[in-house]
Amino acid sequence: MRGASVWAQLLGVEKTLVDSVEFDEDEQVIVACVRPRKAERGRCGVCRRRCAGYDAGEGPRRWRALDLGTVQAFIEADAPRVSCPDHGVVVAAVPWARHGAGHTRHFDDTVAWLAVACSKTAVSTLMRIAWRTVGSIVKRVCAEVDQVVDRFAGLRRIGIDEISYKKGHKYLTVVVDHDTGRLVWASPGRDKVTMSRFFRALGQERCRAITHVSADGAAWIADVVRDWCPRAVLCADPFHVVAWAGEALDEVRRAAWNDARRAAGNDRRTTTGGRTIKLSRGDAKKLKGARWALWKNPEDLSDKQQAKLAWIAKTDPRLYRAYLLKEGLRHVFTLKGEAGIQALRHWLSWAQRSRLPSFVALGRKIKKHRATIYAALEEGMSNALIESTNTKIRVITRTAYGFKDPHALIALAMLALGGYRPALPGR
Structure with a gap:
């Protein structure tokens, strides 16, 4: 195997040509200069559609890769911009990283896996990043999972409840699938607008497929359920x-x-x-x-x-x-x-x-x-399953202390309890 192929495997890059690898004496890091293969160039960073080039961007940029032993590693490449008919002028997609990320895909996936399985201190110390950066990475990984996984597929019996996640009456509304035990949806707020947001995302056809809904006696849940799922049996907890x-x-x-x-x-x-x-x-x-x-x-x-x-x-x-x-x-x-x-x-x-x-x-x-x-x-339905899920979310809330954005907490909860945990790269 040639040296370039070995470095591509070590750095976790695919569809990429490795031009050179050097050790930066000043910063004490390994820097690999790479470029996408021809078939991967000139694509929109958002939709990955082939687009016309716009300009050369702001010059070469770096992406943090997984450490090589005890030494930090970076990937360096040009970042040209393309003109997409749908998304306008955006930075061209690269095969080794998600759009808008400063880390490689393997780095993001490893951090997301650790965030689900380890403590806050362990993740930050091992990966040498700030906890706020962990929140951004978790949101990116969860958003990509949502693009390829249909969490609402086969929903028939659901449980709805709210949980406090911060002082000052800050609540999340959570929805759990009774048949699989998975967390399928969560959003900040506990009112009719929040509840309607879930059923709007579910769609009218799938709302008609809902047969049972368990919840407490809150009117903001019952009224919205009756409006969107008139045929569903509403069960008090x-x-x-x-x-x-x-x-x-x-x-x-x-x-x-x-x-x-x-x-x-x-x-x-x-x-x-x-x-x-x-x-x-x-x-x-x-x-x-x-x-x-x-x-x-x-x-x-x-x-x-x-x-x-x-x-x-x-x-x-x-x-x-x-x-x-x-x-x-x-x-x-x-x-x-x-x-x-x-x-x-x-x-x-x-x-x-x-x-x-x-x-x-x-x-x-x-x-x-x-x-x-x-x-x-x-x-014979109750909210026992969703109360169990709420208990796990409370543990995740303590772990996620420091995330200013509740969506980072939701993303971490979805990765941990949604049934689609990220896999460690190469496993």
């Missing part, structure tokens, strides 16, 4: 519905704690459920520390928390009734199907008679979303 019961229970707990605190400071008596109960100064403290005993599932309670729950049953029947209502609603979603629907009807009647304002209001809220909750019980 059981986790969010039970979380509503947890919030209602917490309201009762705070009210009970305030009653106990006031009673302990006055005559140490309070009326609960039609009877008078004696309270000591320690009761307020016990109620304040009872939050986890009330929130956790019965099978997960520790011995201490079980004792706390038994004490609440004797001391405050109102709070214990709220706890039973929360557990009753959770039991509805363990039954599913027709049994779950019947159990939910009984639960709504129980909540209406509970004389607990927060649960009476919850009953009205559940009636408002009754159709989507029934659908979730019948179809």
